[in-house]
Amino acid sequence: MQNLSEVLQQFQKQYANKANLAEIIESIGQDDDIRTFWDAHQNDLKADAFQLKMGDLYEFIQQKNKIAAGEKTLYPGYYPQLTIEKGYPLVHYVADENTRQQLMQRRKLTAYKMPKAIQDADLQTLIQDNGRMTALAEVVDILSQKISGKTDFIQGLYLSGDFGIGKTYLMGALANALAANNIEVMLLHFPSFISDLKGTFDHKDASLDELLTKAKTVSNLILDDIGADTLTSWSRDAILGIILEYRMQNELTTFFTSNFDMVGLESYLAQTKDGVEPVKAARLMQRIKYLAKPVQMTGKNRRLDI
Structure with a gap:
């Protein structure tokens, strides 16, 4: 599997004329947690992992940012965490200390x-x-x-x-x-x-x-x-x-x-x-x-x- 930067460049070219998707791809590429996750699992991720799981990656960013901003999330009391399952990134939710x-x-x-x-x-x-x-x-x-x-x-x-x-x-x-x-x-x-x-x-x-x-x-x-x-x-x-x-x-x-x-x-x-x-x-x-x-x-x- 390519590293995240190479994958992002490929998708940015492909969706350059689609502003919303371009913003999503850019936000994914700028997230340190996603970069760390991708580097750690690069050899285990399938070639189409980014394409098929872009939504999961963006959900991870959205929910993480909402928690940081004190906004309502999909699952109050739980924070998102990235895992890998059958070669694809997956978001699951972990109870915070209070929960x-x-x-x-x-x-x-x-x-x-x-x-x-x-x-x-x-x-x-x-x-x-x-x-x-x-x-x-x-x-x-x-x-x-x-x-x-x-x-x-x-x-x-x-x-x-x-x-x-x-x-x-x-x-x-x-x-x-x-x-x-x-x-x-x-x-x-x-x-x-x-x-x-x-x-x-x-x-x-x-x-x-x-x-x-x-x-x-x-x-x-x-x-x-x-x-x-x-x-x-x-x-x-x-x-x-x-x-x-x-x-x-x-x-x-x-x-x-x-x-x-x-x-x-x-x-x-x-x-x-x-x-x-x-x-x-x-x-x-x-x-x-x-x-x-x-x-x-x-x-x-x-x-x-x-």
Whole structure:
């Protein structure tokens, strides 16, 4: 195969009367990345490579220049790269650093029935007032231990407090931070999960079975809004109890958010339509207390802010 300069001279003569094509050929010839690519693969490129793949080469230049200018590209978050395939240049797109981080985060974070706003929750933007500082400090400490690779059991948190004060947001921010550091985490809105499981009584749903298994085994689990579902002995014993037992036995970090403090949650867990069962509630609370440290959050209901 000829070198790029020889190829360009040939095509410039051929298309001298076609202004648009002449401009394209000139821009290709002036691009340092294309010249470097061509020199490196000159012996592997077919004789008609330039003619057949001129469009790919020009696309490479256009998209690269748009990225440099901060303009919208064909594939936002990806940059063009030239490769060779069967003797012809080909443009393919590679994720940039920010996109790679986002993709990694999606692989590490499982979120079930969580508010959309939680996807963007960030510890850096958390409102730091007196009612949140203790919880935030605990979260940062746990995150630091996780990032350091500590292998001993790390106790989670049981965040309690009124509606709308930021418990779920804080846990979402923690989940995002863990995932961004390549640490597996699952955020599970527990009332929705229980409701969906009830809906499968008359048919099997493999995806929910997988979700239940993951809730038991994932390295870091956040059970959101525990105590907000309509409690039955089945949801308490066959679902929550099984999850907590497995996680306690295997010392897996677990977090909870609830409008109840631990005393209130124990009272709630004791009462089902089958009657009051304080022993079963106490057994569950032993597991929760082993898995998580209670932290009270206070503050105004920010859901009411307009």
